[in-house]
Amino acid sequence: MPPQLFQGAREFHLNAEYVDPSYIRNKLSFDFFTKIGSYAPRAEHVLLYLNGECIGIYLKLEAVDDIFLADRGLPAGPIYYAVNANANFSLLRHKTTEAKAALEAGYQRKLGTEADDGYLRELIFRINATPQALFAHIIKKWLDIPQYLRWLAGAVCTQNLDGFVHSYALYRHAENKRFFIIPWDYDATWGRNVNGRVLAPENLRVQGFNTLTARLLDVPAFRTQYVRLLQDILDTTFTVEHLRPHILALHDALRPYVSMDPYKQDVLATFATEPAFICAFIEERNQFLRQSLKTFQHPRSG
Known part of the structure; x- marks a missing residue:
């Protein structure tokens, strides 16, 4: 008997947001991706009880599966989760000179068949072996x-x-046969790293990193397309003016429940200051990216 649906979902994920003192970075990220026209999971906060005992605030994340595709008008197709850093679009293991045991290393098939794995292997091969x-x-x-x-x-x-090397999903469109990338697990964002520590706003360069991104941005037409897109986002969507109301709304909705979380009492003071922290990050990150684009938009010469 197939699994039953619950609130329209066959499966969802519950994230404790343990290292994020604001609780909102994951949801803020996915809402941001949606605003800029990218596919991203829906997310909502819940106060979770187990056997009548409150165990804290969790983020309920939509699974990237066939229901995710159908809700967005996308045809069914294979889906892969990038589960470790070997999903780096390279022929080599992450941060080594050692060849991968298999081209699909780092991925876990969520939907599809073994035959679909061949298309994923072909994608990785083409990224690395195609002449410029x-x-x-x-x-x-x-x-x-x-x-x-x-x-x-x-x-x-x-x-x-x-x-750039995991925390995403890959989906292959059943009709046009092209792969799509979908973000996943974005709690280490908006100025904090995977340990919840402050991350300088200039820590990640404007061109990001991984083999696929590097090869794409080495093509002048794709580079220009990216620069124009990012400039537009920096002008319209990734601004304090645009994002502050949403940040405050998320923060205010959680405020009455934070003290009920038995595992995060040590972050109550930090929670109160996180909206201002995130807004300051946006301002500084926006300025850094604008400055970086001035030199990045022109291809290398010589």
Whole structure:
């Protein structure tokens, strides 16, 4: 018997947001991705009880599955979760000179069949083995370029260091046969790292990193497309004026329940200051990215 649906979902994820003193970074990130035209999971906060005992505030995250696709008008297709740093779009293991045991290393198939794995392997091979003169022509057949660049802009703005080598999902469109990238796990963002410590706003460069991103941005047309997209986002969406009302609304909605979380009493004072902290990060990050674009938008010469 197939699994039953609960509130329209077959599966969802509950994240404790343990290292995030604001509780809102994940949701703020996914809402931001949606605003800039990228696909992202829906998320909502819940106060979780287990056997009648309150165990704290959790973030209920939509699973990236066939229901996720259907809700967005996308045809069913294979989905892969990038579960570790070997999902780096490279032939080599992360931060080594050692070849991967398999091209699909780092991925876990969520939806699809073994036959679909062959397309994922082919994508990784094409990214790495296609000569630069042919790369733009070939990669457009395998990857939805505009969608990837929107994801890249979102990852760069939110400063998710992990998101370039894991913490994302890959989906292959059943009709146009191109791969889409979908963000996942964005609590280490908006000025804090994976340990919750402060991260300088200039810590992640404007071009991000990973093999696929580097090869895409080495194509002048794709580079120009990315620069224009990011400039527009910096002008309209990634601004304190645009994001502050949403940040305050999320923070205010959680405020009455934070003291009920038995595992995060030590962050109550920090929680109160997080909206101002995040807004300051946005201002400084926006300025850093604008300054970086002045030199990045021109291809290397010589």
